[in-house]
Amino acid sequence: MIDPETWYQCDRCTACCKWPGDVRVEDDEIEAIAKHLNMETDDFIQKFTRLRMNRNGLSLISRENHECIMLENDKCTIQDVKPFQCKGFPNRWNFPDWQKVCAAKPVPMKEAIKLGLVEKGDLSANHPLRGRDL
């Protein structure tokens, strides 16, 4: 459930980078990530993506322990260009009882905006809502 009065500030616990399942990547995100990694788009697709479980698009691949392939030493190596699925959790999409598995801290929305915690454009009606396929 999305609470418009509260912003949940990510604690960078990386739990959501270790859950099994898809990390959705759309075409524009693939291009941005490939560029960030100095790779040709096709090479990036071959090396780092697979079909999503519902076969409706691509996902980043995971290691055997389910960690996202972009996670290294508990840090996202593509932080500046990470997919919307990652950027959007838990403020733009989440699931029942998500707080049991996520360490994000609640901050009143007005304070979060004042503190600059809410990314520019994040409150826009045009913000892309690309959550996980649950």
Ligand code: SF4
């Ligand atoms: S892209 Fe980065 S933020 Fe997203 S799951 Fe992978 S490591 Fe985590």
Ligand code: SF4
């Ligand atoms: S969104 Fe939550 S689970 Fe993911 S890294 Fe941030 S605090 Fe951890």
